[in-house]
Amino acid sequence: MRDTAGGPRVLLRRLRELMAEALEPQExxxxxxxxxxxxxxxxxxxxxxxxxxxxLELYAxxxxxxxxxxxxxxxxxxxxxxxxxxxxxxLNLSDAQxxxxxxxxxxxxxxxYHSFLGVPVLRAGRTLGVLVVQNRTMRHYRExxxxxxxxxxxxxxxxxxxxxLARLTRPGIELxxxxxxxxxxxxxxxxxxxxxxxxxxPRIVVTALFNEDSDEELQRLETALDSLRLSIDxxxxxxxxxxxxxxxxxxxxxxxxxxxRGWVRRLQEAVNNGLTAxxxxxKVQSDMxxxxxxxxxPYLRERMSDFDDLANRLLRQLMGRGPDALxxxxxxxxxxxxxxxxxxxxxxxxxxxxxxxxLEEGAPTSHIVIVAxxxxxxxxxxxxxxxxxxxxxxxxIVDGEDGQVHLRPQGDVEAxxxxxxxxxxxxxxxxxxxxxxxxxxxxxVHIDMMMNAGLxxxxxxxxQSGADGIGLFRTELQFMVAAAFPRVEAQERLYRxxxxxADGKPVTFRTIDIGxxxxxxxxxxxxxxxxxxxxxxxxxxxxxxxxLLRTQIxxxxxxxxxxxxxxxxxxxxxxAEVRQARAVIDREVRHLSRFAHHLPTxxxxxxxxxxxxxxxxxxxxMQAVDFVSVGSNDLFQFxxxxxxxxxxxxxxxxxxxxxxxRLLRQIVKAGEASGTPVTLCGELAGRSVSAMxxxxxxxxxxxxxxxxxxxxxxxLRELPLHELSALMEEALAKHSASTDIRALLRxxxxxxxxxx
Ligand code: PEP
Ligand code: MG
Numbered sequence: 006m007r008d009t010a011g012g013p014r015v016l017l018r019r020l021r022e023l024m025a026e027a028l029e030p031q032e033x034x035x036x037x038x039x040x041x042x043x044x045x046x047x048x049x050x051x052x053x054x055x056x057x058x059x060x061l062e063l064y065a066x067x068x069x070x071x072x073x074x075x076x077x078x079x080x081x082x083x084x085x086x087x088x089x090x091x092x093x094x095x096l097n098l099s100d101a102q103x104x105x106x107x108x109x110x111x112x113x114x115x116x117x118y119h120s121f122l123g124v125p126v127l128r129a130g131r132t133l134g135v136l137v138v139q140n141r142t143m144r145h146y147r148e149x150x151x152x153x154x155x156x157x158x159x160x161x162x163x164x165x166x167x168x169x170l171a172r173l174t175r176p177g178i179e180l181x182x183x184x185x186x187x188x189x190x191x192x193x194x195x196x197x198x199x200x201x202x203x204x205x206x207p208r209i210v211v212t213a214l215f216n217e218d219s220d221e222e223l224q225r226l227e228t229a230l231d232s233l234r235l236s237i238d239x240x241x242x243x244x245x246x247x248x249x250x251x252x253x254x255x256x257x258x259x260x261x262x263x264x265x266r267g268w269v270r271r272l273q274e275a276v277n278n279g280l281t282a283x284x285x286x287x288k289v290q291s292d293m294x295x296x297x298x299x300x301x302x303p304y305l306r307e308r309m310s311d312f313d314d315l316a317n318r319l320l321r322q323l324m325g326r327g328p329d330a331l332x333x334x335x336x337x338x339x340x341x342x343x344x345x346x347x348x349x350x351x352x353x354x355x356x357x358x359x360x361x362x363x364l365e366e367g368a369p370t371s372h373i374v375i376v377a378x379x380x381x382x383x384x385x386x387x388x389x390x391x392x393x394x395x396x397x398x399x400x401x402i403v404d405g406e407d408g409q410v411h412l413r414p415q416g417d418v419e420a421x422x423x424x425x426x427x428x429x430x431x432x433x434x435x436x437x438x439x440x441x442x443x444x445x446x447x448x449x450v451h452i453d454m455m456m457n458a459g460l461x462x463x464x465x466x467x468x469q470s471g472a473d474g475i476g477l478f479r480t481e482l483q484f485m486v487a488a489a490f491p492r493v494e495a496q497e498r499l500y501r502x503x504x505x506x507a508d509g510k511p512v513t514f515r516t517i518d519i520g521x522x523x524x525x526x527x528x529x530x531x532x533x534x535x536x537x538x539x540x541x542x543x544x545x546x547x548x549x550x551x552x553l554l555r556t557q558i559x560x561x562x563x564x565x566x567x568x569x570x571x572x573x574x575x576x577x578x579x580x581a582e583v584r585q586a587r588a589v590i591d592r593e594v595r596h597l598s599r600f601a602h603h604l605p606t607x608x609x610x611x612x613x614x615x616x617x618x619x620x621x622x623x624x625x626x627m628q629a630v631d632f633v634s635v636g637s638n639d640l641f642q643f644x645x646x647x648x649x650x651x652x653x654x655x656x657x658x659x660x661x662x663x664x665x666x667r668l669l670r671q672i673v674k675a676g677e678a679s680g681t682p683v684t685l686c687g688e689l690a691g692r693s694v695s696a697m698x699x700x701x702x703x704x705x706x707x708x709x710x711x712x713x714x715x716x717x718x719x720x721l722r723e724l725p726l727h728e729l730s731a732l733m734e735e736a737l738a739k740h741s742a743s744t745d746i747r748a749l750l751r752x753x754x755x756x757x758x759x760x761x
Contacts, residue, residue, distance in 0.1 A: 015044065034064060037052075048118065050066070053090075054180060055180070056179065057178070070113050085137075093295035096121065096123050188391055190388035191385065197403065198403040204343070230272075287316075339358050341363070351376055363386075367384075367386035395412055435719065452706070459481075467711075476513055477708050479518065481518045513611065516547060548582060583626070613635070637687025638688055641689075684706035697729065720761060723757070732749070
C-alpha cells in the first residue's frame, strides 16, 4: 500500500455519504468495501460478519472472487480472520501465507496477495466481525493505517448493530449480535422477571460519528476532559464520597486515568482521523475493552471497569446529559443490568416499572442486594459478561430461583417462563387469600408469624403479608445505606415510622449489628480485621463505643413514647454483656425522665442466640432477659465453622441435620422451662421445609422475609403438628446423627398433602 488516497478523513466523508444514500444493504456494503480499498490503495478489502453459530461469513469483498460472497466462511479461531475475531486484536502481516494460522479458502482466489491487515469490528467490547485489506506486494502497514481501518470498522459495527446487515442473512441464520444467550449467576433474590434491558450507566449510544472540523472537535474534547477532571476533583473534596459508592482510592485512580496521556492521545488521534469526540471515546473504549476481555488478572480487569466508568462520564459531559434523562426512558417492564450499583441508585428508578436486577458483581449481603430483596426484586448476581452482551431494549428473563439470565430468549424459553410467572402469580393470589386466615396448624396450634425488616421500604409488606409483627428489625441497614452515621433525629424518625406502620403489632428492634460482613465505609475503625466474622462487631463494638449505643437507645426510647418497646442485642457471647447494655438503657431512661420525656409504657430486652457459648449458659441468660431470638444464620456459621458468605461451602452442611436440630430444640426447651419466649429469625424460618422442622421441635414463633410468610403459612395450615412432633422426637432421639431429616420431612409432607 503506497500513500493513502486522501487519508481517513476523506474516507469517512465518503462513508457518510454512502450511509445517507438510499441503497440496498448489499449494494451499500459493496460500495463501502470498494471505497475503503481505493482510499487505502489496497487491492482487496473484505468484510466478514460473525454469525450466531460462531462462523465468520464473507459479506462483501472488493478484489476477491465476488462469487464467494456469503459462501466463504471460517470458524471463530480458524485462519487469520478467525484469529482476529477470537483475540479481538488486529493482525498486520507482510506475508500472510507464512503465518501459522493462515487457512486457504480456494473459492476466494486470495493466494496472490501477500500483505494482510485485518482488524476486529467491535462494539462495546464485543466482536461482531472482521475487516481486512490485502495487497499483492509484501509490505507492512503503518500504525496510522491500522488506526484508520479500526475507525472504519467502528462505522461498520454500527451498521451491524442497527440491524442493517440482518436483512442480508439467509433464512434460519442469525448474526451473533441477536443470538440468544443464557448466562449463569448466583440467585440473590427469588422470583422471576420478564422484561427489557435497561443498562444502568448505559453505554450512551453515539449517533454522530463523523466530525465536520477536527480542530473544533479537539477543542470540545479538551473542554469535556477539563470538566471531567474538575468533577472528579470536586467529588474527591466532598465529605460524603462514600455515599456515591466509590471509595476514595477508586476516585484517586479515576483522577490518574483522566490525566493518562496514552488515553488522551488515543482519543485525540481518533478525532484527528475524523470521528466526533463522542465516537472517539466509544472507539478507544471499545478497543480497550476487547483487549482486556481476554485478561485474567483481576486487578487489571478492575482497572478496566474504572476506565469504563470514566468513559461513560466523559460521554455524558460531551452530550450534556445528566442521569435525570434516564428515568424517562425506562420501559414499563425494566430489568436493570449493571456491573454494580449503589443501593440509593436503585431506589432512583420508578419501582413500579422494575421487574428484575442483573449484576455482574455483588454478593448476597451487598447493600444493593439487601435493598433489592427489600423491594422484592428478582435478582441474579455474579453474571459475568452481562453488560457487554446486552443492548438497551433487548428482551431478557431473570430467574432468581436458579440464578439464570436469558438474553434475547427464544420463543419456547419465553413461553416456559411466562407460564412460570403465571403459576407464581396464581400461588401469590392463593397466599393473599390466606393473609387474613389465622396462622394455625391443622390441629389448632397457633404460630406467631413475624417478618424481618430493616428499611422504611419494607413497611408496606407488614400489612400485605399479614405478618403478626416485626420479629427482627435490622437497624443497621439505615446505617449501611447512609453516607455518615445517621443522626439521632433521623434514627428516631425511622423508628417512629416503623412503630406507626406496625399499628400496635409488636416490633423487635435489634441494636446495630455492624462489623463482620456489614461494613460501614465511613466507620474506619472497623476495617481491616483479619477475621471479621469473629471480630469486633455487633454488641462488642457498641459496648466499646457507648456513644453509638446511647444515641440509638435514646432514639428508640423517644420514638416508642407511650408504646411498648422491644429491643434485642446481637451477637451476645456472655450474660455480662446483657447487664452492661441494660445499664446503658437504664441510664438513658433516667436521663429522659429527668427531662420529662414521654417514655415507653413497657420495655422488653432480649438477646440473640448466635454465638455457641450461650448454649452452656441458657438458664442464666434467660434469667437476664425478657426473651431470646435464635439467629440461625450466625449460629449455624459458628457451630459448623462455615463462613455464611462463602458460596463454595454454602451448601456443604445442612442445618436440618440431627446435631443442629438437637441444639435448636435445647434452646426452645430451656425457654419453656424458664417461661422465656423463644423465637427464631434466621433464614431457616423462611423456607417451608425448615420452618416445618422448627415447628416440629417446639418453636411457636418464627420471623422471616415478608415474601416467605405466604408459603410458610400455606404449609402450616395443613400441618398435623402433634403427629410431626412425635416423628421429630423419635428421629432426634435415635442413635444416628446422620438420619436424613430432610427426606423424612418431605415424605411426611407428601403423604399428607402439605405444600412445601
Ligand atoms: C442471624 O444471624 O440469623 C440473623 C438473623 O442475623 P443477621 O442475618 O442479620 O446476621
Ligand atoms: Mg446474625
